[in-house]
Amino acid sequence: MSAAQSKPRDTVKERAELALNNAFLRKAVKYTTEKLRGGKQQAAEEHGNWEAWRERGRQIRLHTIAHLDYYLQEFAENARANGVHVHVADTGAEAVEIALAIAEQKRARSAVKSKSMVTEELHLNQALEGIGVEAIETDLGEYIIQLAGEAPSHIIIPAIHKNRQQIAELLSKDAGETLPPDTTVLAGFVRKKLREKFLEADLGITGCNFAIAESGSMVLFENEGNARMVTTVPETQITFMGMERIIPSWSDLEVMATLLPRSATGQKLTVYMSGITGPKRQEDGDGPEEMHIIIIDNGRSLQLGDPEFQELLNCIRCGACLNACPVYRHIGGHAYGGTYSGPIGAVLTPALQGNVAEWDDIANASSLCGACYEACPVKIPLHDMLVYLRRRKVEQGYSPTLERWAMKGYAAVMSSSVKLQRTLKLGKLGQKLVVRDGVIKARIGPLEGWNRYRHTPGLPEQSFRERWETLEPDIRGSLQEMDAGMKERMQQLVRSRSEGNENQGKRDSSEGESIRSDAPTAYSGKRNSDRVDREESGVNKGKGGGNHG
């Protein structure tokens, strides 16, 4: 499918329907995400002090993004000094233009690519094919879905939605002979085939997990070795780098190397972690002769200075939120209709494109349970951001007319007890038409979707409010007089709490300062107090159940 378009043709519901009807997909996604999630929890537990590492990771990312212009400039200058050709691009189209110009000048015929989400954003492969350059994805999973003409459905396991038989068929077509659905045979075929492609390719194209400002180096994490091939064998290397992928120093890389692999796959470290500092030295026997790094904005700067969304730039693309998300587990990656799927995709896609209106539907496909925040190694409050998205949609007048009227009606009824009573009376009369055995089963009007899977309870004969008159004296009668000492203590507590929230206020401001000194856009006190509470509950949970995920 042509996912990753700026305008999804259909709604998330329609896209999800496709996924929900595909039993294999649902099973595979569930199995894989649970495995990854379990691996992550185990790795985090075994490592210990996970909350302290998460907090450190968040602080480093906050600090870097708050000083992004400094670190990016430092990186660019150092990379240049290392002999790298550094380019900057405001948009994806500009970045593609630069890469195509290099490919054309070099008269390149083929390019090998290692996994890169940012090039998915740019639709680079199509652009290269357009000028006659064969672009080959070399990550096993990416190679498979490229053969199938599809887009990745998981950030770590892109071909999560394909079964062995389907893969064997795709690769058999590629091989020109029938290959058995045996993992070793299939992987062996890809190894041999891609070896040839690596050795004859003119360009090696990569993404960038982290860029180190102080030395102008770029870092790649991977398990297969294809990213090493791409940065070792072809004569020219072109690296696409989202402008937020930066960290100050190699020391900071230890924190990222601790958080990223554990959160992504539960590994202590990916099989390969490569730091590339400039093209090959003159006397070196291998490595690229020429190296380009294209730094890309493509909507990222829209988040800068936005107190609600700036933290999106902290993301290290581990996919832990996908694996933790109950919605992702059911509908799979393609239902999100963008380059990035799962909770991060639900927020990042509209944020990068700056068009809340057209992408709002995916923000509604979330249970707001906060599992994504708990899983996030740099503590991005994704579930809060989903709420902000919904709010912005309403503020900008994009909510459906019916919903707006319903909300107005609700407000009118609930603002007066008399109106509420009248409405309930009317409702009790009206529901006689549809209620059977105390429940409404008819799929009519606003109940259509709800009643498809469950029933709506009818209004009871006597409402709580009507029963209150007789209920209250009953309750009072059964209560025992409170012990005078206890009463005094409780009153004391209430008094001290209403005296301006002093303790709470103190905590807010100290937390607020640490954020503010990093992010120049001040967060409101309310938000900070939310944050503090959440952190504490997270820690407690960790102590009790040993489960941070």
Added chain:
Amino acid sequence: MGDSYSEFLKQLEDRSRVKQERFMNHIATRLKRPRVLEKPEHPFRGAPDFWHAFTWSEEERIEHFTANFQNAGGHVIRAADMQEASILIAEQAHELEAKHIIRQDESALAELGLEKALPDASIYAWNSNAQEQWKARAAEADMGVVMADYAAAYTGSVTVLSAPNKGRSVSLLPTMLVVLIPLYRLKTRLGEILGQFDQTQTPREQLPSGIHFISGPSRSADIENDLTIGVHGPGQVLAILVG
């Protein structure tokens, strides 16, 4: 290519410099403050403080490195000295019927005397002459032999640095990789190694072009989560702890 290509690169460079200034100014504007031109104080640099105090004894380092490396699918054996290591490598080569072997051009590896121990195999030392197609030699090799520059027990990783006599391909292209780790290079934490590349330890211009951390054989779980070994890189990795 020649002149017209360098002209093209220069044009790109000029454009990029102008653009870069605008790009950075735009970031500062979005952040609602003037450009930051002085290096900011970075109070959260590196791992949390308690982590720096964490260290294992040599025995523990050996034990954890071995467990971690084996969990990732690698093999670990110990050798008392380089001589014993040489015998172990020759045994492996016999077992694998390795016909082509490539090693880094380091004196410690030359002293292994593999050429003598394996007279039937063709053995190359990386980049030891200018005529050879070195990437092709590495690609056809059954076995690549390298020295680890560092190793970290906590993650079960070895670190190899590139140099004229130390090719990146030697640890990547052969079917099997043998890494020799002198015990004194085996550290506890990843940070002890990464910290060495900080500007205070190694100035930028002295960093090698390639710094590679390797933690086992190349692997993929992309086909139905079924673990496959040796998708692109070596499918068999043997670490020999020497000392």
